[in-house]
Amino acid sequence: MSSKVAGLGALIAVLLITVYSAAFTVGEAEQAFIIQFGQLKGEAITTPGLHWKWPFVQELRRLDRRLLTWEGDVEQIPTLGREFILMDATVHYRIANPRLFLESVRDERGARSRIDDILNAVVRDKVSGAKLEEIIRSSDWQVHAHPLEDGIVTERDTTMDLAPRRGRQELEREILEAAQAHVPSYGIELQDVHIKRVNYIDSVRQQVESRIIAERQSIAERFRSEGRGRSEEILGEMQKELQAIRSEAVRKAEEIRGAADAQVTQIYGRTYGQDAEFYGFLKTLEAYRQTVGANTSLMFSANSDFYRYLESVRGK
Structure with missing residues (x-):
């Protein structure tokens, strides 16, 4: 009886192992190939759920259907201006043709190795043909430059272009297009390329700082020039x-002064008309007050009109 139980248990164990070896599941983010004796059998299995294969004869190779990430190593690359920078990039890709992918690179490690070779060469080629400001700036970065007065900082006084012909986004697009031409044979489709980080070696860092200072001084001088122009205006x-x-004040003052002089003249005229002798006497007394002082000596002839009132007073 015990031998029958043992045999039944062994049979059940063999059946469980067989079922376990034959059954497999495919997830939502996976695709799988069945491999028999090293050869791919059929097309990729992309339907999620439970699937079957021949136990012990066939094996399963799973591939990711999601976007995969490639991280490049930091490299020292010279720019067009011979400034050496430390730069690394990142790429998102997906397995577009799983059969070709397995036949050419076998797995994700092989794919990353191929992308290493391709992207490192393309990035070095594109970066070495670009200016430093085109690598670190966006293409839509602009400063509105205005004409400057003579003697003020001009556009050619700056060492860095204010608006580069292309920016980082354009450079990334060129890298992506160049790399995409090399990866279809591996069943890979590149989605995007991003320059993740740009660092400078010490000598380049000093150059960059000098350029930034010169650029900001130029921009500040423009604003000062515009301010001075507006101030002068x-x-x-x-x-x-x-x-x-x-x-207008002088004109009104002259008008008022002229009107007052006219009124004075009229008053003098009326006064003279009423008593010419008395008017002459008052004007003579005013002349005495203005001309005769404590230390004043006057010389007149005996029959002078200016002296006649004094002479008349002395005679009385």
């Missing part, structure tokens, strides 16, 4: 308005 308008106010 405001001061000119103010002086013009002030001169107009002064001219």
Whole structure:
């Protein structure tokens, strides 16, 4: 009886092992190939759920259907201006043709090795043909430059272009297009390329700092020049308005002074008409007050009109 139980248990164990070896599941983010004696059997299995294969004869090779990430190593690359920078990039790709992928690179490690070779060469080629500002700036970065006065910093005084012909996005697009031409034979499809980090060696860092300082000084000088121009314009308008106010005030003062002189003349005329002798006497006394002082010596002839009132007083 015990031998029958043992045999039944062994049979059940063999059946479980067989079922375990034959059954497999495919997830939502997976695709799988059945391999028999080293050869791919059929097409990729992409339907999620439970599937079967021949036990002990066939094996399973799983591949990811999601976007995969390739991280490049940090490399020292010279730019077009011979500035050496430390740069690394990252790439997102997916397995577009799983059969070709397995036949050419076998697994993700082989794919990363191929991408290493391709991307490192393409990145070095594109970066070495680009200016430093095109690598670190966006293509839409702009500073609105205005014409400057004579003697002020001009556009050619700066060492770095304010608006590069292309920026980092354009450079990344060129790298992606160049790399895409080499990967279809591996069943890989590149989705995007990003320059993840750019560092400078010490000598380049000093050059970059000098360029940034010169650029900012140029921009600041533009703003100062515009401010000085606006200030001169405001001061000119103010002086013009002030001169107009002064001219109007002088004109009104002259009008008032002329009217007052006319009134004085009329008063003098009426006074003279009423008593010419008394008017002459008052004017003579005013002349005495203005001309005769404590240390004043006057010399007149005996029959002078100016002296006649004094002479008349002395005679009395």
